[in-house]
Amino acid sequence: MSLPDRPDAWPPSRPAPGEEELRRLVAHLRHELRTSLTAVIGYSEDLLETLEGPEEIRAELKALRSAGAAVLSLVNERLGAESLRDLSASTLPRLVRDLGDACAEPASAIAPLCARLVAAAEGAGHYALIPTLCRIQAAGVMLNDLLAGYALDLLPHAPKLGGMPKAADPASEARLAEAPSAERGHLLLVDDNSVTRDVLRQWLVRQGHDVEEANGGDPALELLRMREFDxxxxxxxxxxxSGLEVLDVLRAEGRLGSASIIVISALDEFDGVVSALERGADDYVTKPFHMVLLRARIRMALELRRHRERERAYQGMLAEIRVVR
Structure with missing residues (x-):
């Protein structure tokens, strides 16, 4: 993970946030990083507990767990209470950059470790390991996106428009949009608020995605019945x-799981978020959106969808093997 050169002072073009806002932003970053690391470390430990050989795979899993633990230790150290005691608008950019630099080596090791593990699992015939390894890989993608994204954006106190923050600056927006084609997708944006849809659509298109819109649950279901979305x-x-009713219809029609689903909610709709996750949604974001987090969650969701397709292929292969036997 290579971070671009940026000045350490708060960008003069934007007003510096107050102390409460600074601490809220840092708490937000710390929470999201720990969430990704919980997946990397937890899934690795679970595989180590249940897997009996081969030793090559166990060694790689231990290295994967160690990489996650190393990043977690740095996050706890650099974003802990002691380190944040003298937090200010002038010290925060350097704090975030230093964290990204410190985490770069162990965080960037996660993806190649996962790739080697998948190859080793295939070679050893341990196909049941692959779905979990794919989840670890997706969590690693989100981890690196958050570390790089927050450093790029310098946690700006950006103005909001229809719940969507404006880009920090053109250079930052351009860097965020430089994603390989494999990280882009065919997206369906479902929201009855035309302003929110317009702002989100423009931002998503700048990220390289192909975007279609629906202004309600019924039009969304019609589109989902007509064509595939990522x-x-x-x-x-x-x-x-409602979004919950859309999820219920998709489940009843057997369409749930064909596309990753991120539900959009206001901060006071947590009960609805829980219900959506119980009904099969993959993730959620809250309004007002944070650009870095939204991009990371979208990328993770697209990774998960590709991994689901791969998992289905492996399940089909296993079914054929059982028939032959």
């Missing part, structure tokens, strides 16, 4: 049919 951004509260 990802659905689904608002929870809509007048014609």
């Amino acid at each position: 990802l659905v951004l689904l608002d929870l509260v809509m007048p014609d049919r």
